[in-house]
Amino acid sequence: MIEISSVTKAFSGFRAIDNLSLHIRSGEYVALLGPNGAGKTTLVEMIEGLQKPDSGTIAVMGKTWKQNPAYLRNLMGISLQETRFIDKLTVGETLDLFGSFYGLGKGRSREVLQLIGLEEKGRSFTVNLSGGQRQKLALGIALLNQPPLLLLDEPTTGLDPNARRELWEILMTLKGQQRTTLILTTHYMEEAQYLCDRIVILDRGQILADGALSALLDSFAKGEIIELETSHPMPENTLQALPGLIEWSQEGTSKIKLTVTNITLTLPILLDKLRSLTIEAVAIECRKKTLDDLFVAMTGRRLNE
Ligand SMILES: Nc1ncnc2c1ncn2[C@@H]1O[C@H](COP(=O)(O)OP(=O)(O)OP(=O)(O)O)[C@@H](O)[C@H]1O
Ligand SMILES: [Mg+2]
Known part of the structure; x- marks a missing residue:
């Protein structure tokens, strides 16, 4: 056409x-x-x-x-x-x-x-x-x-x-x-x-x-996302030991973004760890990757910036 x-x-x-x-x-x-x-x-x-x-x-x-x-x-x-x-x-x-x-x-x-x-x-x-x-x-x-x-x-x-x-x-x-x-x-x-x-x-x-x-x-944006805000910082070694973790990044002291292979695999363990460390999850958001994640991965900027 x-x-x-x-x-x-x-x-x-x-x-x-x-x-x-x-x-x-x-x-x-x-x-x-x-x-x-x-x-x-x-x-x-x-x-x-x-x-x-x-x-x-x-x-x-x-x-x-x-x-x-x-x-x-x-x-x-x-x-x-x-x-x-x-x-x-x-x-x-x-x-x-x-x-x-x-x-x-x-x-x-x-x-x-x-x-x-x-x-x-x-x-x-x-x-x-x-x-x-x-x-x-x-x-x-x-x-x-x-x-x-x-x-x-x-x-x-x-x-x-x-x-x-x-x-x-x-x-x-x-x-x-x-x-x-x-x-x-x-x-x-x-x-x-x-x-x-x-x-x-x-x-x-x-x-x-x-x-x-x-x-x-x-092809561009493998994985699923867990965004987590906690009452206290989570120890780095606990994060790194999570199953299915692809990468993680931190924003400030209490906000963490995890990229995982499968949310249902990682989330229960993550919640267990929080409980045992008596750290409160202030907010948790789980989602699949979007085109915006893809755009950020390719350009370092957001689509609607
Ligand atoms: N007539 C024009 N004279 C000078 N620059 C122009 C002209 N038309 C477009 N541009 C420039 O070309 C670039 C692309 O503009 P365009 O309007 O195609 O973008 P767009 O993707 O449609 O953006 P938007 O989402 O804001 O509509 C911009 O940097 C714009 O400033
Ligand atoms: Mg336009």
Whole structure:
């Protein structure tokens, strides 16, 4: 579906995208994940034909923007990182207007209105929509012509958890129909994990990791995590003798982070030791590794820093 080959894009000498290559197959749901300034928007906008690479090539369905702009415009549904609507048009009129660009009738606007769950707002001026409703309308516009390729730049940023879920469900319904390829940028790891089969982690204009979540975690971030806060410091030799311990680190005197092969193996022994040493566990958190751990392991920084 998309073939990006050795693409570089610089702004005043700063490489926002640095010699990046990426191949996306038809039907894939791909999340572009990365911190602020990683180059996500720049990359997506080059696929959308809104920005031009300085070097390298981008082909969508084998066609480039230079040769086939009309064809590619018909192929894509896009929502940008920020959307402004015409204030004095209603939601219904806005959908009608964008639909008319594709030669679609008002019937399609009503279908989309229902799909995005904004039926009740059809007659409201766009200026009066809430943030979440605006994001839904932006998605609705992207879906009008039933595009085989959907590019969404942070579609759920700023939404409350409910609205985010609703938007996810719309995208999951489309996924079930298997006619859409999705590229989505996000800061939310849960979003990438829930929606996408493939996760591409971008940092400083380059791809740091690319693959299915489980494969990424297996290859880069082995183990499970126990985070422990204790009333008194735990002796180092007790920690080192714990079964299944891969590594540990200390924060201050009473906070410890253990990486273990298997929480269920290590935790009971750890609790026994605490009891016998009459050290109180103020807080214990057990979890599997996440994409954030992976990002920290690769860059020393957190994804959302
Ligand atoms: N038009 C521009 N002029 C100058 N610099 C730019 C321009 N567009 C992007 N940049 C720079 O390129 C880098 C990548 O920006 P980009 O918007 O692609 O990041 P992003 O990953 O989308 O970040 P965010 O998560 O904040 O949206 C940033 O350092 C940004 O300042
Ligand atoms: Mg961006």
